[in-house]
Amino acid sequence: MSPVKRATKRTVRHTAKRATAKRxxxxxxxxxxxxxxxEDFRDLNVVSVNVTDWARARKFYxxxxxxxxxxxxxxxxxxxxxxxxxxxxxxxxWDGPEPAPTNSGNxxxxxxxxxxxxxxxxxxxKGVRCEEVVEIPGMVIYGTFYDPDGNRLQVAQSPR
Numbered sequence: 001m002s003p004v005k006r007a008t009k010r011t012v013r014h015t016a017k018r019a020t021a022k023r024x025x026x027x028x029x030x031x032x033x034x035x036x037x038x039e040d041f042r043d044l045n046v047v048s049v050n051v052t053d054w055a056r057a058r059k060f061y062x063x064x065x066x067x068x069x070x071x072x073x074x075x076x077x078x079x080x081x082x083x084x085x086x087x088x089x090x091x092x093x094w095d096g097p098e099p100a101p102t103n104s105g106n107x108x109x110x111x112x113x114x115x116x117x118x119x120x121x122x123x124x125x126k127g128v129r130c131e132e133v134v135e136i137p138g139m140v141i142y143g144t145f146y147d148p149d150g151n152r153l154q155v156a157q158s159p160r
Contacts, residue, residue, distance in 0.1 A: 046080060047109055048090035049151045052100050056148050057091050064126050100149070108144075113155045116141045120155065135159075 036042050051057035054077055061067050067081035070088050077093020089109060094100040113119045117133050120143040124130050130145040142156040 044087050046088045046090045047107070048092045049109070049147070049149070050094040050100050051091050051147070051149050051151075052094050053148065054091075054093045057093075060147050061089075061091060064123075064128065108152050108154055110142070110154045110156050113157050116143050116155050116157045119143070120145065 034043075037044065054074075058079055061079070061081055062069055067089065068083065069079065070082045070084070071080040072078070077091075077095060079091040080088040081090070082088035120130050120133055123145050128145050130143060133141060133143040135141045136159075138159050140156050140159060142154050144152060144154050146152055
């Protein structure tokens with residue numbers, strides 16, 4: 001092989017290596033899919049509660065609690081509250097001919113907070129029905145409160 005061809009091949013190989021290094025920095029990882037809850041379940045999408053008075057519930061969750069509205073379909077009575085790309089909390093207007101399902105035994109929605117006592121004090125000041133704050137030393141500080149339909153909600157903070 002001629003010296004010119006040899007030098008050209010070396011230069012091409014060297015240039016290709018440099019170009020590759022610029023495109024894929026050392027230690028760069030390929031993007032991966034977000035983790036899944038299980039093989040079958042991708043993620044937790046939304047948690048909802050039934051409400052009987054649509055306007056009252058909307059006002060309570062959006063205005064009293066200050067939760068941002070993510071999606072609303074007023075005609076069917078569906079309101080999602082929360083931030084983009086996070087699990088949403090939803091209200092489902094109960095329109096059935098039978099009474100709304102009882103609130104006892106349902107799941108409890110828990111909001112993470114920095115100071116459970118301060119948040120509960122604010123809720124009480126807004127007229128929200130609240131129980132006393134409970135502290136389980138070394139584990140959690142939480143407070144239970146209720147929406148106008150009697151759905152149980154909680155705030156919880158990590159122990160100090």
